[in-house]
Amino acid sequence: MTQNPAYEVIWQVIASIPQGKVATYGQVAHLAGLPGAARMVGRCLSQLPRDTKLPWFRVVNASGRISLPVGSDGYLRQVALLQEEDIAVMNGRISLAKFRL
DNA sequence: CGGGTGACTATAA
DNA sequence: TTTATAGCCACCC
Numbered sequence: 001m002t003q004n005p006a007y008e009v010i011w012q013v014i015a016s017i018p019q020g021k022v023a024t025y026g027q028v029a030h031l032a033g034l035p036g037a038a039r040m041v042g043r044c045l046s047q048l049p050r051d052t053k054l055p056w057f058r059v060v061n062a063s064g065r066i067s068l069p070v071g072s073d074g075y076l077r078q079v080a081l082l083q084e085e086d087i088a089v090m091n092g093r094i095s096l097a098k099f100r101l
Numbered sequence: 102c103g104g105g106t107g108a109c110t111a112t113a114a
Numbered sequence: 115t116t117t118a119t120a121g122c123c124a125c126c127c
Binding site for chain 1: 121122123124125
């Protein structure tokens with residue numbers, strides 16, 4: 001599963017995102033020491049198990065939007081989880097105030 | 102080694 | 115603001 005050491009770092013970075021805040025894929029990649037590897041972060045998350053304890057829902061794209069098909073299972077789950085973190089999702093967009101760490 | 106894909110991003114029109 | 119293009123990286127065939 002974790003053949004790529006970068007995945008563990010990515011997981012750590014995501015786990016370090018404070019509750020109530022969100023980060024972009026690019027940010028996570030950068031903090032993980034992988035500048036420009038935003039796609040790898042997305043790929044990493046796509047492989048996460050449904051029962052993961054990782055706060056994957058705190059990761060959104062640079063546009064401040066959820067990078068999942070609108071209305072999809074994961075999309076709805078992410079929105080719900082964010083709501084519990086005090087992060088409002090208005091018109092499919094995350095409040096800029098809570099953006100970044 | 103080459104071509105296609107995806108939970109990305111930045112820039113241009 | 116939205117769409118198009120190009121660059122990006124790991125993975126699969």
